Amino acid sequence: MSATEYMEAGLLAGNLSRSRISPVLRSVLPVVVLTLVAIVVDQSAAPILFTTSPLWATCAFLLLVWRRGELPLSGGNAALERSFSIWRLGSFTAMHVTLVLLSRSLASAAESFAGTPTLKGTLVGFGKLAVLIPTAALFSFPYWKQLLRAYRSEATAAVLVLSMNVPGRVIESLWPWYGRVLGWSAYSLARSFVPGLSFELGSEPTITGPFQDLSLVPLCSGISAFELLGYIFGLVIVLDWNRLRKGRALLIYFGGLFFMLVSNAFRIASLAVLGNRGFADYVPLIHVFEGPMFFCTVFLVYLSLTYKWMTEPGVSINV
Numbered sequence: 001m002s003a004t005e006y007m008e009a010g011l012l013a014g015n016l017s018r019s020r021i022s023p024v025l026r027s028v029l030p031v032v033v034l035t036l037v038a039i040v041v042d043q044s045a046a047p048i049l050f051t052t053s054p055l056w057a058t059c060a061f062l063l064l065v066w067r068r069g070e071l072p073l074s075g076g077n078a079a080l081e082r083s084f085s086i087w088r089l090g091s092f093t094a095m096h097v098t099l100v101l102l103s104r105s106l107a108s109a110a111e112s113f114a115g116t117p118t119l120k121g122t123l124v125g126f127g128k129l130a131v132l133i134p135t136a137a138l139f140s141f142p143y144w145k146q147l148l149r150a151y152r153s154e155a156t157a158a159v160l161v162l163s164m165n166v167p168g169r170v171i172e173s174l175w176p177w178y179g180r181v182l183g184w185s186a187y188s189l190a191r192s193f194v195p196g197l198s199f200e201l202g203s204e205p206t207i208t209g210p211f212q213d214l215s216l217v218p219l220c221s222g223i224s225a226f227e228l229l230g231y232i233f234g235l236v237i238v239l240d241w242n243r244l245r246k247g248r249a250l251l252i253y254f255g256g257l258f259f260m261l262v263s264n265a266f267r268i269a270s271l272a273v274l275g276n277r278g279f280a281d282y283v284p285l286i287h288v289f290e291g292p293m294f295f296c297t298v299f300l301v302y303l304s305l306t307y308k309w310m311t312e313p314g315v316s317i318n319v
Contacts, residue, residue: 028147031138032062038096039131046103048110051128057162058132060234064154067241088138095134103127118173125169129162153246157237160253164230167257168223175218180205182265183216189269194276207268212275212283214268222264225295229256232299236307243311252306256299263298267291 035058043050110127113120136144148155171178183205190207191197200206207214233253237244267290275283 027139028062028065031135032058034092034138035132035135038092038134042096042100042103042131045100046107048103048107048114048124049099049128049131051125053162053165054129054131056164057158060161061151061154061158063238064157064241065151067238068151068154091137092134095137096131099130099134122169122173156246156250160250161230161234164226167226171221171223171226172218175221176203178221179216179218182221182268183207185265186216186268186272189265190272193273197272197276207272209272209276211278212272212280214272214275216268220264220268222260222295224291225260225264225299226257228292228295229253229260229299232296232303236303240311243313245310245312248310252310255306256302259302260295260298263295267294 036055039054039058110120110124114124139147180201183201184199187197187199187207194209196210198208200208204215204217206216233256237249271283271287271290
C-alpha cells in the first residue's frame with residue numbers, strides 16, 4: 001500500500017474524543033458537496049441525465065451519517081484526517097466531463113424512449129445513475145471499504161432512496177396485467193355491497209354498475225402511494241434513526257409497499273360502492289383529492305401498528 005493510500009485508510013482510525021466533530025463527517029462532507037455540485041452541473045449540461053434520485057440519495061446518506069454521529073472505531077491518530085488528493089480530484093472531474101460528452105452525443109438516440117416503461121427506457125434510467133460513479137475516485141478502495149462497513153445501514157438507506165422510483169416503474173410497466181388484477185380485486189370487494197355489479201376487461205378494465213361505471217387507468221395504479229410512503233417514512237427514519245432497529249425498519253418499508261397495493265384495491269372498491277349507492281354525483285368530486293388523503297391515513301395507521309416494534313431497544317442477555 002502506498003503512503004497516500006495508507007494515510008487515507010487511516011482516516012477512519014482517529015481518536016474521536018479529541019474532536020467535537022466526527023472525523024468521518026469532515027471526510028464525507030466535501031465528497032458529498034462535490035458530488036451534489038457535479039450532479040447538478042452534469043444534468044444542466046446534459047438534460048438527458050436529469051433525475052432527482054441521485055440527489056436525494058446523496059443527501060440522505062449525508063444526513064443519516066450526521067444523525068449517527070461518531071464513527072464506531074477507535075485508536076490511531078486523528079491528525080491523519082485530511083482531504084482527498086489533487087490527482088483524485090482531477091480524475092473525478094475528468095470522469096464527469098467524459099460522462100457529459102458521452103451523454104450529449106447519445107441524447108438524440110435516447111430521447112425517444114427515455115422515461116418509457118420499456119427495456120431501452122429502463123437502461124436509460126439506470127444510465128442516469130452513472131453520475132454517482134466518479135465519486136468512487138475521490139478516495140482509495142481501502143477507505144471506501146472501511147467507510148461503507150462502518151456506515152452500512154446508512155448506505156443501505158441511501159440505496160433505497162436511490163431506488164425509490166423503481167416500484168412505481170415496475171407497476172407502470174406491468175399495468176396491462178396489473179390493471180386487470182387490481183380491477184378484479186376491487187370488483188370482488190364491491191360486488192357484495194352493490195347488486196348487479198359486473199366487471200369488463202379491456203384496455204381500461206371497467207367496473208360497471210346500475211348507476212355509475214368506474215374505469216381504471218394507469219393513474220389508478222397507486223404509484224402516488226409509493227411516493228407518499230417514501231416521503232413520510234423517510235421523515236420518520238431521519239428523526240428516529242438512532243433509535244431504529246434497522247433490519248425491522250427495512251421489513252416495515254417493504255411491508256408498507258405491499259400494504260399500499262392492497263389498500264388501493266379497497267379504495268377503488270369504496271368508490272364503486274359509493275357511486276352506485278346514491279353518491280354518484282359526489283364521486284367525481286372527491287376522486288380529485290381523496291387519493292392522497294386515503295393513502296396518508298392508511299400509512300399512518302400502518303405506521304402506528306409497527307412503530308413500537310421498529311423502535312423498541314434490543315434485549316441483551318448476560319450469561
